[in-house]
């Protein structure tokens with residue numbers, strides 16, 4: 001087997017540049033911090049610009065459904081940039097997880113998502129791991145309507161459509177339910193840049209879009225986990241860069257603080273980890289894109305490594321900024337909260353390692 | 365320590381409680397009487413709330429009072445007063461200052477804050493720029509302090525200011541007790557990572573401090589400030605005699621017990637590893653306190669604070685992970701000004717975020733490592749470019 005090509009293509013570099021330019025322009029830290037005070041003004045416009053204007057909503061959707069027909073490679077590039085800005089957009093939840101879940105769906109929904117006309121969210125907790133059956137709190141009543149509460153759903157607040165897994169005899173069916181048919185209770189989330197909501201279905205009408213959805217659900221969560229690693233790698237890169245920049249400026253003891261060897265070693269270590277995380281995340285994305293036989297292994301490795309990396313990088317950023325790192329005013333806290341929530345999203349690093357143990361024959 | 369000392373202090377508490385029933389005595393009256401009976405901080409001298417007894421007797425005394433339902437002295441709001449200002453006033457204050465300040469400090473009538481850090485002087489505290497200029501029988505203070513925890517609740521502040529800019533930075537400092545109600549003191553909240561504003565910026569404009577509120581000699585501020593810092597590190601680091609399985613490890617253990625469905629072998633092993641580390645830290649703290657007896661703590665406390673910060677951070681990080689879906693939720697981001705500090709309060713997310721401050725407040729973990737390396741281990745210090753240059757000539 002030849003090695004996967006991990007380098008970025010010119011097309012990918014261009015994609016990165018346009019996403020970065022847009023985020024630089026429209027996703028400033030002050031607007032992101034405002035999410036914590038309930039001001040979500042930044043979300044809609046930013047998502048529209050990314051989804052429709054840049055066409056990222058349909059990045060992973062095949063061309064015959066109106067998408068860009070791109071792969072996990074490109075999605076990983078986008079996610080790295082989103083991580084770098086702690087961007088509050090439902091790209092991962094709608095353009096990745098939902099579109100993958102709907103890959104074999106019936107009806108026009110996938111095309112509507114691809115066009116950026118609609119946004120969807122899979123109604124499972126953000127913490128749901130690909131390795132355990134998804135919780136199925138919603139049931140179909142004798143009235144044919146859906147009842148139950150799906151908790152801690154990411155992307156639900158931005159969604160027009162919720163994709164609700166419901167037990168159907170021996171299988172699980174995926175229903176599409178309009179957001180206006182449910183009640184969404186926003187959750188005060190640790191990470192308000194990906195605010196969760198509890199979704200209450202109290203006799204909601206839904207339409208089956210995937211009849212036998214277990215494999216699709218697993219694939220969606222596995223893709224989410226694999227590509228979340230790119231977001232985590234991007235987040236860690238921001239933390240490293242911002243910290244280096246600060247320590248090159250900040251003076252104490254008559255010296256630039258970054259000149260103290262203790263800190264140089266810390267940053268050199270962090271750089272090594274950030275490079276490693278970037279490589280692991282890229283490998284997971286490319287393996288997925290190529291349908292490589294080790295794609296699942298690569299996802300578990302990347303998520304296990306990058307889940308810890310992002311938290312570590314954000315913690316270092318806070319620490320090495322000193323008092324200012326503990327403030328609301330400095331953006332470091334946005335990254336710390338995002339990294340800590342990301343560590344739990346799509347399975348904790350521990351869950352990914354436990355799964356990996358089976359894949360590489362390291363039984364307990 | 366002799367059993368007789370322990371029996372004797374127990375008897376004193378019992379006698380005190382017989383005379384002052386916590387159920388019927390007004391709390392402030394009770395606290396003042398407890399202070400006057402020498403049962404506030406038993407290691408302090410007689411007349412200043414103590415009996416000159418070994419510090420190890422304190423937890424026992426506190427336990428007996430707590431069991432009897434005695435009123436508390438607002439430790440949550442007055443950690444800086446009790447842990448830092450008081451021992452410094454005791455060590456460096458005049459009789460007059462001790463009499464004026466220690467009693468209302470201990471009873472919680474007067475809350476204290478620490479006016480040390482400035483925007484340009486955090487780790488390098490000796491570089492502070494706030495000026496105090498002699499004016500008749502007092503001083504006029506101008507400058508800006510930052511990260512001042514609890515300034516919004518405080519009656520007094522321990523203040524380090526520059527009184528002589530013509531000498532090297534460590535030599536021109538003087539330590540004052542600053543009246544926070546002076547019209548020249550302006551306190552503005554600074555919002556923290558947790559959403560709330562525990563700390564503040566404090567602007568000092570022509571604040572008048574009488575010379576009677578100078579603590580220690582003019583120019584001796586660095587030495588006095590270091591006594592405060594060493595006490596701070598012990599106060600934060602020693603966990604104040606937390607029992608086995610208490611403090612942050614206790615909180616996380618409770619979460620573990622409450623969530624059997626979240627248990628995995630990996631999390632279990634991590635929790636137990638941290639439990640062992642917490643227990644070892646507790647024993648190390650116990651030994652350190654026995655070594656110190658009544659003396660002023662030295663740089664050894666820095667090692668304790670390093671351990672404390674690391675443990676608090678790892679434990680609280682583990683708790684969020686352990687909670688999984690529930691760990692993704694937070695209690696409240698509202699910008700409030702709390703009336704005290706609580707490392708183990710509120711929800712797991714709060715504890716996780718607040719613990720990040722533990723390795724910054726009271727000297728960062730990097731600075732504490734330097735202190736251990738240089739002052740305890742005797743390793744050579746970093747070249748100090750600014751040590752012998754008059755402060756006013758330094759690059760700022």
Ligand SMILES: Cc1cc2nc3c(=O)[nH]c(=O)nc-3n(C[C@H](O)[C@H](O)[C@H](O)COP(=O)(O)OP(=O)(O)OC[C@H]3O[C@@H](n4cnc5c(N)ncnc54)[C@H](O)[C@@H]3O)c2cc1C
Pocket residue numbers: 250252253257260262263319320321322323324326477478479480481482483484485486487488510511512513514563721724725726727728729730731734
């Ligand atoms: C929650 C909280 C509460 C606080 N409360 C108070 C208070 O009540 N009163 C008060 O006066 N102050 C308070 N502080 C301030 C605290 O003491 C300072 O933040 C701290 O001393 C660090 O200073 P700085 O923020 O300027 O960081 P800097 O000194 O600028 O440090 C930046 C980074 O460089 C590192 N660094 C600096 N010098 C060296 C070196 N020589 N070698 C290696 N690394 C180095 C630091 O460790 C840090 O990681 C509080 C801080 C926090 C976070």
